[in-house]
Amino acid sequence: MKQPVQTLFVFVFLAMLGCGGWLYWYVFAESKFVEKAKWEGHAPAGITNAYEQEFTRQLSGQRHPIVTGLAALKWDALDISFIRKVEKGREGWLFLKEEVPGRNELLQSLGIRPYRDLERKLWNLIITQRAEWAGSLGMRYVMVVVPNKTTVYPEYLPARYRPANVELINRSLPDPPGVMVINLTRDLIGQKSLGQLYHKNDTHWNELGAFAGYQSLMRALPPEFRETPLPLDSAELQWVTEPGGDLARLLLMDHVLVEKAPRVALRNPRAKCEINCDEPFGPWMAAKHFRNPRARLPKVFFDHDSFFKTVTPFVAEHFQETIFSWVWQGFHQDVIEATRPALVVDEFVERSLIGDRPRNVPPVLQHYWQQHFNTLPQVAQQACHSLRQAFRQIEMIRAEKDELPVVALELTPASATRLIVEYDDKEVFYPLEAGKKNTIYLEWERPRVKDLRVEGELKAPVWVRVGVY
Template identity: 30%
Template sequence: MAALANVLQLLVVIFFLAAPCGLSLLGVPGGRLAVENRPLAPVPPLAEAVLAPTRFGPDMAAHFRDAAPFRDHLIRANNRLRLALFGESPVPGVIVGRDGWLYYNLEHALDDYLNVMPLSEGDMAEMVRVQAARRDWLAARGIAYLIVFAPNKERVYPEHLPPGLRPLRPESRLSQIVPRLRAAGIDVLDLREAVIAGKAAGRAYMLTDTHWNGYGGLLGASALVAALARRFPAMEPLDPATYDLVVTDRPGGDLAEMLLLPDRWREPDVSARPRGASLTRPAAPGDYADPADHPERERVAYETDRKDWPRAVFFHDSFARAMQAHAAQRFSRSVFLWTHAFSPEIIEKERPDVVVLEVVERYLFALLVGNRAAPAAP
């Protein structure tokens, strides 16, 4: 009897492993349904079996896990089942909120909202030192410097989080560092107030993505232009009231993709379209290497005919994508570089009037990122 049970158990395992391959050979489609935000494990070279045998086995197993037929189908079925039965996220990096909202739970985004990770005095002192040195280097060349903080989604829309999630401390890390930077004479634009105030006129963040949408980017760009106009009075206001909000149904964003359900958990995306003609045109990038060095993070440059408006260089993260086309409407030339690493070489080649560092709230430690090259003496 024990021998029969062992045989049956072995047959079940063989059937489970062979069934997807058999269905695939019969022509039943079982390919990938969604692209994960990571490279799939490749087939390890055979030479690895001889040169690094302890690594060959795990590498081959990782490839089979990623390349197995119907892998995505099974993951999707599991995700949909857990969501339907328990209303819980099957992925640690995604929080299922209320009213169809999804929230990001990686890179300490939730910890930021709960205020459980305050900045130390040492961290804040070093952030101020790095940013003050950068400000001084630019000021010696007659260039203004502005740090722009974009708020996390949870900070703007806490009302859709699961019940019971609320800050455990009154002060966030962003609330700690903003006054320290300002006390050191560094110009800071904290977009929390502007975005929270603007959400009454339209939804500013995506339901299925960790980023703000086109309207949220417009709110950020409008506040940015207003802040810089105090130094560059020729800049005209960027009024969100002169834009139309357009809702477009499209596949879900990055959080829906993490669930492998972008086609099922769709996004009613809100974009902002100016009523008048755009003032910008694409411009050639400068004669220097793109610091992002990534096919999906290529630098972007715009120009307008308004030579009385300032030239700008932006160092930024992914949140600037929804902001850059709107902000570019008020600069004679604007260059957007997807990196937080300051590059004196690029500044000297672009010769901007202002440099903007955009940082989303959860990336506060980007304030510690130094220079790509040591600044030369003025």
Template identity: 30%
Template structure:
């Protein structure tokens, strides 16, 4: 064996050992993964019993799998290769055409089957929706409070043209179609934003390409429609209108879907609308304490010295809408708590709003509200409203 061959053998051995030791030498100490939106496995304590000794190897392996050095780069490389092949490395993200990504977590609204219209709501589920919303609306009306139920369209509902062509629509009606049919003829004010947003696409993108949510322009146009509707329910509510000229366009890192692929720095958003300085007349102030111990997502904004107040039961879509909505009210309470009837009563008695707005993204129509308790005050208000009145015949 020559000295040169021995040298290369030693280099090979050293490289092999370095490859084994490198992940241990640069371990990551993070407790959560922003890209994967989950808690990372914690480092297990040294086993103090025979039972803990039996489970120690598996718990240590889970910790190592989540923290070894270079993991993020390897995950990123994997997603890049999958994207180059027109595919996605996670079941939560679907790769469409022209750089569009869609949220498809099967455990969070079952978006793909909703798009295909193969996972409809049953007649019983639709009846549940109608009964609960009518119960809320009837009770709030008896309290002198305006109520509006808002459905935010799924991204694929407004931009189906970029959805993968291999996924075909099979059913005739979507869940939102079913829901609107079921609410037809009801006294509950329900807003369907689909057609106005489809028509507004000519002004520019309304949803992010690499995020599951609408952008600021889409949220602002929705705010126009919401304030107009609320004004018809309560003449004391006035809203300014926002248009395309109120925004400038910027490039930003990719959104939540890009982060799920660990590619937010590479999949940038090229056209992101940002409201021009000074266009919002009232910068919403969030009073302290911002967070409530029992509701960590509770946010209260204050803007005007006089006027109406509102409570908004919302999901993540209302985060982008909040700046445009808050400035029209003296105080707005935002909560992600599910607005079951007993929860609604608590918020009304605590904050005494003039308006209650309940917002749901389209995919969450699959999450049914709890049926009203027949002995509750809101349900009795509904029965009283439905009771036929005797005619006063002279």
């Protein structure tokens, strides 16, 4: 009896290995899985990196029932998730833990992962740079923070977790001096009596939560852009059953963990999409333009993440023109400069403000340091024979752990060209004019800066000045 059982076990084991090989060679490799997983920049497009996102998307549903069935068995019988990023809460609620290294929503919302001094300082710098650049063009800038699901619904976390004081969490968020910051946390918690505001098995608010967030935003904007929001009875509210969201997909259980979700549709919308209407909402999408000629408020630009895709029809009712552009942590300086809105709203979900940070685009960064570099404590100044020598000299400068080196490079090219700054995730280009001194300011993100080079010859030595922020 023992021998047949052992033989059967060997055959089952070999069959499982063969199944895994088949999945790789005939599903992922054949469908150019690696190409699908390409992603732009250092920050993820969603709650996970692109490879993991595509991997779980390929496996989820009914495509590979052996794998998805095993994931469901582990979840139901052992309370073990297929992926460590998901926390199983009470009453069917799921919560995000660490989406990428350094960004753990659960620890952030519980107050266990406080902001480091330099981290908060640099976020304040990023937002201040955007606000000052917008202000130089006559635009008002506002930062908006949407709370984590864990911050709004800590009562559904496992009993072993103790909810943090919301005010303490809010005080730890970036608070750039002179910049208006609208935090929707307190208002959303106060509106939970409306109904369920976030999806149980997704990281996002549902359409009812989006409507509540819209109402809070319209009441909190600067006075010249503030307006009474539409009441909920101006919309039709329906509850429909839909497949699981991003957290359920990570568990390979989006076909099992379905839920009832609200659909909120305005009865008599006046705003209409006129540009890029057919393009689906997604990261790096072309900007969508809505117009409402009967609105009182002037043009507004929303730089936003995935939370605001369900807010668009509501806020668009209040502005003559509303432009929506989606990028994670990003800032569309080029589109903003071309469209010249009266108001720029820069929206961030709470968890995006920890972990990796964005790098402001050259025009925004240059504008700020042209005004402020000389106010920094200067730690070095030197003439170098080449850009390579300048790079080595900058790398030798040591700053304290709570300081950011800021470099001013003075370059005189023989012909019009550009400075190329190579980071670990991308190359950034700075145009250089021929025959004149060009001063380029760089925030020296050690160790992410990998190289400096110029296309063409430099006429004069490279002057390097270094300050610390």
